[in-house]
Amino acid sequence: xxxxxxxxxxxxxxxxxxxxxxxxxxxxxxxxxxxxxxxxxxxxxxxxxxxxxxxxxxxxxxxxxxxxxxxxxxxxxxxxxxxxxxxxxxxxxxxxxxxxxxxxxxxxxxxxxxxxxxxxxxxxxxxxxxxxxxxxxxxxxxxxxxxxxxxxxxxxxxxxxxxxxxxxxxxxxxxxxxxxxxxxxxxxxxxxxxxxxxxxxxxxxxxxxxxxxxxxxxxxxxxxxxxxxxxxxxxxxxxxxxxxxxxxxxxxxxxxxxxxxxxxxxxxxxxxxxxxxxxxxxxxxxxxxxxxxxxxxxxxxxxxxxxxxxxxxxxxxxxxxxxxxxxxxxxxxxxxxxxxxxxxxxxxxxxxxxxxxxxxxxxxxxxxxxxxxxxxxxxxxxxxxxxxxxxxxxxxxxxxxxxxxxxxxxxxxxxxxxxxxxxxxxxxxxxxxxxxxxxx
Amino acid sequence: xxxxxxxxxxxxxxxxxxxxxxxxxxxxxxxxxxxxxxxxxxxxxxxxxxxxxxxxxxxxxxxxxxxxxxxxxxxxxxxxxxxxxxxxxxxxxxxxxxxxxxxxxxxxxxxxxxxxxxxxxxxxxxxxxxxxxxxxxxxxxxxxxxxxxxxxxxxxxxxxxxxxxxxxxxxxxxxxxxxxxxxxxxxxxxxxxxxxxxxxxxxxxxxxxxxx
Ligand SMILES: Cc1cc2nc3c(=O)[nH]c(=O)nc-3n(C[C@H](O)[C@H](O)[C@H](O)COP(=O)(O)O)c2cc1C
Ligand code: SF4
Ligand code: FES
Numbered sequence: 001x002x003x004x005x006x007x008x009x010x011x012x013x014x015x016x017x018x019x020x021x022x023x024x025x026x027x028x029x030x031x032x033x034x035x036x037x038x039x040x041x042x043x044x045x046x047x048x049x050x051x052x053x054x055x056x057x058x059x060x061x062x063x064x065x066x067x068x069x070x071x072x073x074x075x076x077x078x079x080x081x082x083x084x085x086x087x088x089x090x091x092x093x094x095x096x097x098x099x100x101x102x103x104x105x106x107x108x109x110x111x112x113x114x115x116x117x118x119x120x121x122x123x124x125x126x127x128x129x130x131x132x133x134x135x136x137x138x139x140x141x142x143x144x145x146x147x148x149x150x151x152x153x154x155x156x157x158x159x160x161x162x163x164x165x166x167x168x169x170x171x172x173x174x175x176x177x178x179x180x181x182x183x184x185x186x187x188x189x190x191x192x193x194x195x196x197x198x199x200x201x202x203x204x205x206x207x208x209x210x211x212x213x214x215x216x217x218x219x220x221x222x223x224x225x226x227x228x229x230x231x232x233x234x235x236x237x238x239x240x241x242x243x244x245x246x247x248x249x250x251x252x253x254x255x256x257x258x259x260x261x262x263x264x265x266x267x268x269x270x271x272x273x274x275x276x277x278x279x280x281x282x283x284x285x286x287x288x289x290x291x292x293x294x295x296x297x298x299x300x301x302x303x304x305x306x307x308x309x310x311x312x313x314x315x316x317x318x319x320x321x322x323x324x325x326x327x328x329x330x331x332x333x334x335x336x337x338x339x340x341x342x343x344x345x346x347x348x349x350x351x352x353x354x355x356x357x358x359x360x361x362x363x364x365x366x367x368x369x370x371x372x373x374x375x376x377x378x379x380x381x382x383x384x385x386x387x388x389x390x391x392x393x394x395x396x397x398x399x400x401x402x403x404x405x406x407x408x409x410x411x412x413x414x415x416x417x418x419x420x421x422x423x424x425x426x427x428x429x430x431x432x433x434x435x436x437x438x439x440x
Numbered sequence: 441x442x443x444x445x446x447x448x449x450x451x452x453x454x455x456x457x458x459x460x461x462x463x464x465x466x467x468x469x470x471x472x473x474x475x476x477x478x479x480x481x482x483x484x485x486x487x488x489x490x491x492x493x494x495x496x497x498x499x500x501x502x503x504x505x506x507x508x509x510x511x512x513x514x515x516x517x518x519x520x521x522x523x524x525x526x527x528x529x530x531x532x533x534x535x536x537x538x539x540x541x542x543x544x545x546x547x548x549x550x551x552x553x554x555x556x557x558x559x560x561x562x563x564x565x566x567x568x569x570x571x572x573x574x575x576x577x578x579x580x581x582x583x584x585x586x587x588x589x590x591x592x593x594x595x596x597x598x599x600x601x602x603x604x605x606x607x608x609x610x611x612x613x614x615x616x617x618x619x620x621x622x623x624x625x626x627x628x629x630x631x632x633x634x635x636x637x638x639x640x641x642x643x644x645x646x647x648x649x650x651x652x
Pocket of ligand 3: 089090091525526527528529530531565566567568569570573575
């Protein structure tokens with residue numbers, strides 16, 4: 001089958017020792033670093049700018065520009081902080097990447113730190129993934145031993161310390177300024193911006209915060225060249241990326257492809273929607289990105305394509321739900337998540353998510369009224385864009401989008417006085433439960 | 441009065457080594473809380489005292505941080521802490537059914553532990569493994585593609601003294617305290633064990649390589 005798949009970050013994941021230094025070096029490992037250290041730091045920043053690489057953590061901000069905001073020769077310490085908090089529901093690309101190929105991140109960290117003149121870098125990894133943490137610890141130790149980290153790296157006079165920092169279960173710490181507060185030893189609550197992290201980040205020093213996948217994409221760009229990279233993808237969305245398919249799909253998993261592939265193409269490779277069922281709704285990039293339906297199968301999954309269709313590329317977490325799924329239940333659960341994870345700093349989010357959860361509970365139970373739907377939309381209007389950080393916008397996204405495409409289903413709940421769906425039907429073991437094999 | 445005497449010299453040295461990782465001591469608060477859980481199983485008052493003392497901050501500040509994050513426990517959890525993902529995707533794929541079935545089987549509710557202290561239960565948010573839904577974590581190790589039946593078998597194995605083997609993780613399931621030590625940043629020598637990637641992680645790569 002001709003495919004648009006372009007394994008780069010995932011190219012060695014099928015080799016048993018892919019996570020070791022030896023395994024990585026069989027695949028051009030640390031070649032990009034050697035090339036990078038032969039250039040001036042500014043050349044690297046320009047190269048990443050030219051490549052068109054955009055942040056893979058959700059917002060798609062151009063990575064080279066972000067690095068370029070760091071004031072140079074200011075006599076201050078600079079820091080690189082890698083965001084490995086990966087907690088946006090549906091997002092599941094950074095963890096398998098770090099489990100199978102931690103060295104690609106470390107190589108990217110060294111190059112990026114060199115470019116922004118940082119001598120201390122941090123990886124903030126979510127705490128609920130013990131084996132990923134072990135793999136990172138080991139890879140960092142191997143990298144120090146090989147002279148890629150520490151003092152006078154590869155004899156080029158560049159020094160870099162790398163500290164792994166484990167989170168402890170708080171989605172909000174993925175928001176970059178909350179992450180910095182958390183890393184400084186405080187409760188993880190977002191900071192007022194400006195100043196932006198590039199001016200006053202970690203310990204009030206110039207800081208770059210980048211997603212794991214963004215930084216991990218750097219070694220290949222340096223090694224294979226800008227031209228190679230920017231030939232992949234679409235006009236304004238260059239390169240390759242990890243698309244993660246989950247849910248009611250026959251072969252869920254990671255599909256690394258050039259930006260701009262469509263869900264139709266991905267589903268074809270992934271064996272289609274669960275056999276015997278049809279696509280009902282899906283998220284293009286995690287639960288904070290407005291949902292799509294089967295009308296959007298041909299939307300190019302790049303930054304422009306998805307936003308033109310009314311959503312966001314986000315983390316490219318494609319969560320697929322078939323017709324057995326109650327969209328009100330799904331929305332309620334997402335909103336419960338945002339309510340649980342609200343840091344409590346600002347009123348619209350703290351109070352608003354609490355009310356949204358109550359209303360959705362009633363609607364799911366069939367106890368809502370038609371006025372409740374209007375009230376809920378009104379509430380959303382008072383939360384989105386009026387809160388301190390983007391968590392609150394994420395909280396209303398599933399509500400607004402499900403109301404847009406499935407208003408009838410909300411009303412159906414009211415008419416019936418209960419949820420019209422049997423939750424067992426949507427489970428992977430529905431057949432077994434019915435024949436009492438796995439008994440509930 | 442100093443809390444120093446409540447810990448061994450080795451423990452105090454290990455705490456100092458955690459602090460030395462950072463440009464500023466206060467950054468060590470999170471790994472130190474994980475470290476306290478590796479000794480005591482949860483965030484004890486002696487733990488709060490020593491962290492405050494070592495970092496030269498008020499105990500109230502340590503408590504404010506520890507209560508913000510869900511992985512820090514104010515009460516002991518089981519030796520095997522089961523976290524069932526009930527975020528939307530896993531819930532719909534079976535996480536809710538697994539959760540109810542397990543609670544029923546253990547005779548406990550969410551956020552409780554069994555009378556013998558062996559097993560505790562929590563419902564967790566998305567654990568970045570949605571392509572392996574429904575996902576269950578035990579002591580933060582991955583157990584992929586679970587069913588109510590498979591998790592009940594896991595519980596039987598724990599009770600028989602033969603804890604189940606994680607799907608993507610070390611060959612032997614570490615205890616809650618052991619893994620808290622890993623989260624505090626200490627090497628347990630298990631990184632090389634287990635698969636480098638599970639089947640779902642390889643789904644696209646296989647197709648790209650021409651396998652059907
Ligand atoms: C509530 C919230 C949670 C976030 N979680 C993450 C996360 O887990 N990982 C991540 O890389 N970015 C996350 N982000 C985005 C970061 O704030 C930041 O934009 C990103 O790390 C920048 O990296 P990039 O430019 O390489 O994409 C989150 C943002 C918000 C508002
Ligand atoms: S929007 Fe929510 S998460 Fe963000 S600062 Fe306000 S309360 Fe905290
Ligand atoms: S929803 Fe369960 S791991 Fe993501």
